[in-house]
Amino acid sequence: MRRSDDSTGRESLRFILIAALIALAAAGGMVVFLEVQSAAEALIWPESPPIPFFALLLTTAGGLLVGLCLHHFGDHVLLLQQSLAAFRKTGRFEPRHLPAGLLAIYLSLIFGASLGPEVAAIDMGGSTGTLAGDRLQSRVRTLSIAGIIGALAGFAIYLQITKTAGGALYPLPPMGEFLPLYLLYAAVLGLAGAAAGVLFVAAYHFFSRLLSPLAGRHLILGVAGGVGLGIAGTIFPLVLFSGQNEFKTVLETGAAAGAVVLLLLAAAKIFASTWCMATLFKGGPIFPLIFAGGTLGLAVNALFPAVPLAVAVPAVMAGMIVCVLKMPAAVIPIVAVIFLQWEILIVVAIAALAGYYATRSVMMFPPEGEGAGK
Structure with missing residues (x-):
């Protein structure tokens, strides 16, 4: 034995x-x-x-x-x-x-x-x-x-x-005194982020249907993808690349840019990313969603200064990411870790859950055939 x-x-x-x-x-x-x-x-x-x-x-x-x-x-x-x-x-x-x-x-x-x-x-x-x-x-x-x-x-x-001296990938100003009202903000902003996630999914579906006659024509799709991305990048250079480093620039300059520019930049990122996915560029959606959701959070703060950045940015971001990925258990730690401000954890959790339950039926890929190639 x-x-x-x-x-x-x-x-x-x-x-x-x-x-x-x-x-x-x-x-x-x-x-x-x-x-x-x-x-x-x-x-x-x-x-x-x-x-x-x-x-x-x-x-x-x-x-x-x-x-x-x-x-x-x-x-x-x-x-x-x-x-x-x-x-x-x-x-x-x-x-x-x-x-x-x-x-x-x-x-x-x-x-x-x-x-x-x-x-x-x-x-x-x-x-x-x-x-x-x-x-x-x-x-x-x-x-x-x-x-x-x-x-x-x-x-x-x-x-x-690439982290900052303080340890966070994307440092935000301290939240200060936590107010119960912030919990309501988190839920509402999680829904707002989820609405942006719905736009992300809808844009991907639209571009995929638009390009379906070109399925299998790799060279044509490649050129189409590059031209579309290049036009977006010429107008908004920050939409190029994943957004990992570009979002740091948005955090530093977003307040001066103003809400309208931030909203346009977030929309441009959504369309550029989904265009890339629908053509044949290869990569993942997480950092583009971080960029777009965070930029929308900055726009919320610009429009409603009473909502702290440490609430607006992670809440909108969490709602948007969870709408697309449908994995709140993964989204909550991802968003919390990139900011390294543990007081925002409850904000992120509420926003992610609100965004998830509001958009459970919104799927980028149907359950049947998820594993199939494009």
């Missing part, structure tokens, strides 16, 4: 060690991916455009390159919600698609797609875990989850490089 127990213990320890190594490898891979992405962006995009319509030229070239990549290697990169739904159903990723998929995501991001790198983290970590599980012929789902956790940890480690 003791020999059996010892054998089981050794197997459990071996599995834990393997899972930890997979997580560590995925974390390191994600940090390298983000560093290489950042270096390429700095090389391609000068601080001052050297010629007129430079952004339009670059995004169009990027769309063409992504189209060529998908034309030659196939389009196997799902959107974030689709990828997670497919994993819930099958319990695995497809490692053979990872190199071409990462290339498509990388090209999309460095050429200014209004999308985030979280899809790269999910695919990289999940595929690493699936590959290990296939080799071991055991616990593929569990090892895939370990890889995803590791890649997301690598993402978090990289974000520490």
Whole structure:
């Protein structure tokens, strides 16, 4: 009996060690991916455009390159919600698609797609875990989850490089004395953010239907995606890229810009991101939603100064993100962590729950066929 127990213990320890190594490898891979992405962006995009319509030229070239990549290697990169739904159903990723998929995501991001790198983290970590599980012929789902956790940890480690001296990714002024009225503000602003999330979903559906005759024509879709993104980026340069760094600029200059400009900027981000998703740029929606929701929160504060920034920004942001992702248990800690002001946690929770229950029937992808490709 003791020999059996010892054998089981050794197997459990071996599995834990393997899972930890997979997580560590995925974390390191994600940090390298983000560093290489950042270096390429700095090389391609000068601080001052050297010629007129430079952004339009670059995004169009990027769309063409992504189209060529998908034309030659196939389009196997799902959107974030689709990828997670497919994993819930099958319990695995497809490692053979990872190199071409990462290339498509990388090209999309460095050429200014209004999308985030979280899809790269999910695919990289999940595929690493699936590959290990296939080799071991055991616990593929569990090892895939370990890889995803590791890649997301690598993402978090990289974000520490860009944090402010105070520790927050996006610092806000202190809330001051917490008033019970702020709870009502949180609920109302969560609904306002959810309404913006409904616009995000509706825009994606509209663009997808508009472009459906071009399905499978990767080169045409790539050029169309790049031209549309370039036009938006020429008018509002801050809508280019994920919004991770651009939202810091909005926080610093938003008060001077005024409510109207902030509302237009948020709308432009929504349309730019959903246009990218509906064409064939690859990436995730989380940082674009953070940017758009946070910008709308700044507009609320500009229109109603009695609502503190530390209430308006995270509440609208939480309501918008939860409307699109439908995962309040994930949205609440994400929003709380990026601000690192724990007094806003109750505000974020109320806003997220209000936005979630008000828009439960609003789905970017129907439950049936969520895992299918576009």
